[in-house]
Amino acid sequence: ETTFRASEHQHIRYNPLQDEWVLVSAHRMKRPWQGQVEPPIMETVPRHDPHNPLCPGAMRANGEVNPHYDGTFLFDNDFPALQPDAPNPGRSDHPLFQAEAARGICKVMCFHPWSDVTLPLMSVSEIRAVVDAWASVTEELGAQYPWVQIFENKGAMMGCSNPHPHCQVWASSFLPDVAQREERSQRAFQCQHGEPLLMEYGRQELLRKERLVLTSEHWLVLVPYWAVWPFQTLLLPRRHVRRLPELTAAERDDLASIMKKLLTKYDNLFETSFPYSMGWHGAPTGSEVKADWDHWQLHAHYYPPLLRSATVRKFMVGYEMLAQAQRDLTPEQAAERLRTLPEVHYCLGQK
């Protein structure tokens, strides 16, 4: 009987955080790619464009003029998917036709006054200002809403419609689907094992080492055992922290620094401004903020689509949409590649 080797033999892995399986078929990296090649990433963004509604001093769709901000800048999304006052759809008349009310608020946060920078090209103290802004908006919107979803779509490939460095914040009156799944899994694990799932997981990864990408005094970055996207990572505090606002000053500085390192590695991987969607998950907020949420551990997910080069992505299509996620290199291989990349950005290195 052949001995099992993850890098050669297909197998399935379980994601205990989101209760999902992924098919890992690393041998498939050998297949040639003849499909769609993405357009090269546009690198020539002007530093300031008075017609870009995210720029300082520019006019937005609602007629408001942005201040001449010089750090981060938070404002209401002019085309929000969630508004504060939608009426209730009323009771459903049938179990197969269930609708519920959805209320909320959508904000946009600019990271920097310049359009031609991205987080890895910003200074650690500029990134630290973003971390503080994330913590404040969580606090502010979390006072009213049970879930505050901070997320960044980076790059046109990820549906981002404006090159200015920014993220979005969508707060909702309901716990979204993924949050519900993470809530169930973390609660069940705590019940059974007496500690938070992601605390035990982080400790295990520190022992096993093979999926670590970066470690610092207060944070870990790793490719999760159950990663779906080729270079997906999970960013975790070492201490048990439930939500962004709880982070200490030292943890925030350290977060800014490890984020800069991670995103620099990402850009260096294929020498391109690496596209991704990322977002933060922490314990629910709103009126039940005082309930027992000790089973939650704050974390960020990074979901980058590139697989082989700056222009060849992983498509999550037919089999993935209809049956199960599938990946073409192992999480261990991905972690190893990210680990060995330099921490100096390829655009900044001495020529």
Place this chain on the structure above:
Amino acid sequence: ETTFRASEHQHIRYNPLQDEWVLVSAHRMKRPWQGQVEPPIMETVPRHDPHNPLCPGAMRANGEVNPHYDGTFLFDNDFPALQPDAPNPGRSDHPLFQAEAARGICKVMCFHPWSDVTLPLMSVSEIRAVVDAWASVTEELGAQYPWVQIFENKGAMMGCSNPHPHCQVWASSFLPDVAQREERSQRAFQCQHGEPLLMEYGRQELLRKERLVLTSEHWLVLVPYWAVWPFQTLLLPRRHVRRLPELTAAERDDLASIMKKLLTKYDNLFETSFPYSMGWHGAPTGSEVKADWDHWQLHAHYYPPLLRSATVRKFMVGYEMLAQAQRDLTPEQAAERLRTLPEVHYCLGQK
């Protein structure tokens, strides 16, 4: 208090088949789109290309030469994600690090000898041959494997790497994630209500009418109440049928004809060869084929990405990946648009 109107007021809807929620924010269609525009779809595919490994008479990656087939043609995928003989990863040493064996087989099925046709441009009898081939491959691989996933990725936008009309078949030794969710939901519904979920659902949609796209003697096509993709549809037999091989000759003819109509409407919507991923779901097969699977109803899902035009798609990114699926027009609006489109293909209509 304002009266609730689905087309104006955001709300969330429940997908009872896959146990998921979707945020419906129809008012959002008003926002301008400044993001990525897809490259126009290449329409000039040669009818025969001796270097295309899917063409009759061409050589494949493994050195085999295709026969000069003149109908459908089924062969083993040269770069399979699932192989019949992967060793077992062995018992997991920790609840957060669970892996299991995955075995299977991946096949490719060409629909037609010509590269420059697609299903809606094929004749009803040629499509009927595809239906028969789907039924046979389900029977053949289902003898050994518990799940046989037939799926078609159509268009470069959906990761399809070869323009020749074809689909794939991945059979696995395990029930994939989505199949497991549909199994759980359908079993629970049958237990509680004494009939299959999708039988009751189809009947309700026939009564309510607002989400129907096409009906025929034996089939229904509708935009499900919980649709995530802009023009997503569900194709259902009227009779209780668990798997493709059970379809009668009359049902197969009628399926070929309603598929041709649906796919013609799809192409007509934005006057383009409409990209999508589609696939069939039926009761599990393999060694437990004789168990009680009466809660299953055969169905096909169509997941097309286009939203506003041939080049503007819906991106399922940040919020969707991290929180919950979100859609920008209501399923009722989508059904209405599809319903009113002609059943004659825009490429074939009299000029």
